[in-house]
Amino acid sequence: MTVRLGGGQGFYGDGHGPLPDLLADGIDYLVCEALAELTLAILQKDRQRDESLGYTRDLPLYLAQAAPYLADGRTRFITNAGGINPIAAGRAVVAAARQAGLTGLKVATVVGDDVRPQAQTLGLPPDALFANAYIGARPIVEALDRGATVVITGRVADASLFVAPLVHEFGWAWDDWDRLAAGVVVGHLLECSGQVTGGNYSGPWWENPDPLRVGFPIAEVEPDGSAVITKPVVSGGMVTFDTVREQLLYEVHDPVRYLNPDVVADFTSLSLVDDGGDRVTVSGTRGAAAPGQYKGLVCTPAGWAGEARLAYSWPDAEAKARAALRFVRERAVGAGVPVEEWHEEYFGAGAFGGPTVPDRHPGCEPPEVIGRLAWRTATPEAAGLVSREIGVLGLSGPPTIASTGRGRDGKPSQLLAVEPFYVDKAVVDAQVRVQVEEV
Amino acid sequence: MARIQLRDLCGARSGDKGDISDLSLFADDEAAYEAIVREVTAERVKAHFGELVRGEVERYEARNVLALKFVMHEALGGGAPRSLRSDNLGKTHGASLLRMEIDVPDEVAATARRRARPPRP
Incomplete structure (x- = not known):
């Protein structure tokens, strides 16, 4: 027996455009x-802002995509999109x-990863906005064993979402490390x-076949x-x-x-073999x-935090940008804003690489x-005060200032x-509970 | 020996956990792997990143996939939701490491497989 798992989401905001291809290929579990x-x-x-939120709000879109496959029993759906409010999800x-x-x-809904009720006993800060444990695959296995087609969890460890259906299908023991x-x-x-x-690939990414349909x-x-990936x-x-x-x-x-949560994995023990045809076998994991x-x-x-972006043209673009940022900083400090x-950062002049970027030479x-x-303050009011110093740069700062697009600097x-x-x-x-509801 | 920029010899990917930047460096054959094990030490990576990495750098070896792993502490301005950096997830740190130049045996430089470039826009 082979179990086919599909990875349907990598983060909150990942597009669901690739889901139709994934579902149509035939998967036993869609895991997001x-x-x-x-x-x-x-x-x-x-x-x-709203006590009824706290889960990833595009979750219904994923369910709608999967609906035909859930309905005919081909596929089950597991996700931790419940975030910090799995009940609402x-x-x-x-x-x-x-x-x-x-x-x-x-x-099925899995709750119990929220440990704020135990914050004091656990020595967690009293002003904790959330405190969640990364729980493992067990409650999801319980949900699947109880016949759930959809399992919604909160902070279950990423990989455990995929471990659970394998334990459910193959009956692996909890000490079969x-x-x-x-x-x-x-x-x-x-x-x-x-x-x-092929995404975020540091090799020849430009050779990615059909990059519009990864x-x-x-x-x-x-x-x-x-497994074959x-x-x-x-x-x-x-x-x-x-x-x-x-x-x-x-x-x-x-x-x-x-x-x-359920095992310590040695990633140096396994072997990866490229079988060609977009198939890679992974085996031997200890x-x-x-x-x-x-x-x-x-x-x-x-x-x-507040921030401002100011763009300047050649010649001497970096020097102009540095002068402009210095202007804002010193004006704010002079006005007594508690930053x-x-x-x-200077985009185009080493914003990301910092000291790893070699000295820039004339001609380049x-x-x-x-x-x-960007600046950090104790209050939103103070953060806003810095922004007030920016406007005057438009006509009274270094030459050739330009905007970076229509988006205005945010609040x-x-x-x-x-x-x-x-x-x-x-x-x-x-405190972990699995609740199963029939629609 | 020949001097080579890691860009021409290796792949790299990086990401975050809290204020830790987690970076992997990949060689394409045993000889290249031996060269990076010898040259790309934790100390050297720490020095390379300078003020970007305030804490310690740990190195791990994953010979089965010809890779080195660098775990760089205090490297993201306090962690993604706290950081003032635009690259608050450290996704560019892999590329920044590829700027490093190392000395390798001539045959390693001659067979380096990462010299291809995308077509000019």
């Missing part, structure tokens, strides 16, 4: 990973399912959608955990040894000990016993440079600090 660290912070801002899914005319559909680790590898390879099928990834997984036949993009290994090591820190604690992420307010941090002058000044935005923490599994597991 919606939560980066940054996403929880975005969802927290939503929930601050579950309601949205049920509404979308009814709208799509689905009946008899079992929708090698197979669980193999499942983590599969999940990790699929969780960033197009990043394994396919989302599919894993064909065997009971022993080995591929993509829908009709889609563009590419799956090669090189695209797969770039994703394999993405954001994993120590590749010998990739910590997951695992070790799971950590005794869950990792969590706690978020606290960290002030407010806690300044940050200057950029045709234009955009100066970006001050809230900054958030996220910090990892660790919590005993028993504390979290005691």
Whole structure:
């Protein structure tokens, strides 16, 4: 028996344009990973405005895409799009399912990753905006065992979304470390959608076939955990040894000990073989016993930010941009605005590379440079005060200023600090609940 | 020996976890891998990034996929939702590492596979 998993989403805001190809190719599970660290912070801002929000709001669109395949039983749908409000997300899914005319559909909601109620016991800051544990595959397996067609979770670890259907289908034991680790590898390879099928590829990206139709990834997984990584036949993009290994090591820190809630995976133990034809086989993964604690992420307010972008033309574009940013900074300081941090960047003159960019020589002058000044303040009011100093540059600053487009510099935005923490599994597991509702 | 820019020899991808920038560097054959293991040390990467990386740099080896992993602490201005940087996710750090120049055996430089460039716009 081979199980086909499809990676249908890599982040909140990922396009769902590639989903029709993915679903039509025939997948047993559509798995959508919606939560980066940054996403929880975005969802927290939503929930601050409206208690009924806090999940990724494009979730109903994903459900609508999958509806025909859910209806005929070909595909099941698993996602952590519930964010910091899986209950509300579950309601949205049920509404979308009814709208799509689905009946008899079992929708499961997993809650319990939110540990704010235990904040004090866990020594978490009292002003935590969210505090969630990265829980594992078990509650999703329970939901699938109970017949759920759709499973909505909150902060389940990315790869665990993919491990769960494999445990459900193959009956892997919770101490079968090698197979669980193999499942983590599969999940990790699929969780960033197009990043394994030719997206963000540092090799010859311009040779990507049909880049307008980059396919989302599919894993064909065997009971022993080995898998072929591929993509829908009709889609563009590419799956090669090189695209797969770039994703394999993405954001994993120590590749010998990739910590997951249900297993520690050794990514250096596996072998990748390019079979050609957009098929790469991954096998031989070794695992070790799971950590005794869950990792969590706690978020606290960290002030407010404002920013300005000022563009200048050759000649001496960088010098002009630097003079303009200095003007804003010194005017704001002179006016007594309490700015806690300044940050200057010069697009076209080393904004990203900083000291890694070699000295620029005469004759290599950029045709234009955009100066970006960002600042952090304790309050949104103070952040706004800095912006007041910008206008006068239009007629009274360095010459050849231009705008960077029609978008105006936005209002001050809230900054958030996220910090990892660790919590005993028993504390979290005691509050995890799986609720199954039939539409 | 020959001097080569990592751009011509390796691929790279980077991302974030909190205030940590996580960067992978990929070689295309054993000889190139041995060269980067020897030359692209954690100390050298730390020095290369200068003020962009305030904390320590750890290096890991993944020989099965001919890759080095660099975990760079205090490297994102406080972490994505807190950072004032436009590249608050460190996605460009891989490219910044590819600017580094290293000394490699002549045959490694001669067989470097990353010299192709996209067509001119």
